[in-house]
Amino acid sequence: MGPNRTAVPWIAAIPVLGPFLVRVGIFQPIADGVKSLLKEDFTPGHVRKVYFWLAPGIAMIPALLTFAVIPFGSNLNGERMVIADLNVGILYTFGIVSLGVYGIVLAGYAANSKYPFLGGIRSSAQMISYEIAMGMSVIPVFMLVGDLNLSGVIEYQANHMWLIVKEPLSFIIFMIAAFAETNRLPFDLPESETELVGGYHTEYSSMKFALFFLAEYANMIAASAMMVTLFLGGWTLPFGGLDQPAATLGIGVLHIVIFIAKILVLMGIFIWIRWMWPRFRYDQLMNLGWRRFIPLALANILITAVVLWIFH
Secondary structure: OOOOOOOOHHHHOOOOHHHHHHHOOOOHHHHHHHHHHHOOOOOOOOOOHHHHHHHHHHHHHHHHHHHHHOOOEEEEOOEEEOOOOOOOHHHHHHHHHOOHHHHHHHHHHHOOOHHHHHHHHHHHHHHHHHHHHHHHHOHHHHHHHOOOOHHHHHHHHHHOOOHHHHOHHHHHHHHHHHHHHOOOOOOOHHHOHHHHOOHHHOOOOHHHHHHHHHHHHHHHHHHHHHHHHHHOOOOOOOOOOOOOOOOOHHHHHHHHHHHHHHHHHHHHHHHHHHHHOOOOOHHHHHHHHHHHHHHHHHHHHHHHHHHHHHHO
């Protein structure tokens, strides 16, 4: 059944709201999840089995570990709303994110087939090149803030202005690099179905196949949360009013809602771009990363340093 037929009968029977929930396909992800768990987990005979089984997990785990250092709210009961409030939060983030490439490369290698192997090779080159641009794009942010702690970055924006205003070029480079890092259109060359059938996950089925897509969306959420933290003020509003850490439970919960709302807006942009833009050629992708973004990021660091030297 399609998304406009997948429904729990008693929910479909709810007046007004029930038919709407069925029509928008809100139950389809639940059906897809159950289907992935129940499908036969088939391992082709020609694959390198240990790596073949490891790859989906290695792709998924770094995406989840990234959330540990992202502050998703101000204070509740005197505690910062972050799992691990590291003083080097951004270094931890880039260290963990860089591990994600191993899952895709291992998937391509383990499949022992030409299309997955080409997808894995593409992914390694793409993710490494755009990680450099992404890492360099955030350097001006920490030059301004003077702190590698992500909670400190949000506090700086609460007391001054959002860093997207001060460092718009850093935001643009970071966002485009995030598309490449998450293998989303127009940079989905590792899984290009028109050339590579399905790329690195061609040989996968059942929940292993689903894990790669869960990892992609987890990476999108993590990248969106990082952009909100670094450039969009985290849990603050653009015109003040709720910029101070929470004094009450209600304000603390409201800060979390603001943070999640910003993430949803950026997720909408990720999906919107996928609908609109055609895929780049591979040479265009690499040319953009190495010959455009890296020099731009370097120039941005230099300009920020000069401005800081003049005004301080």
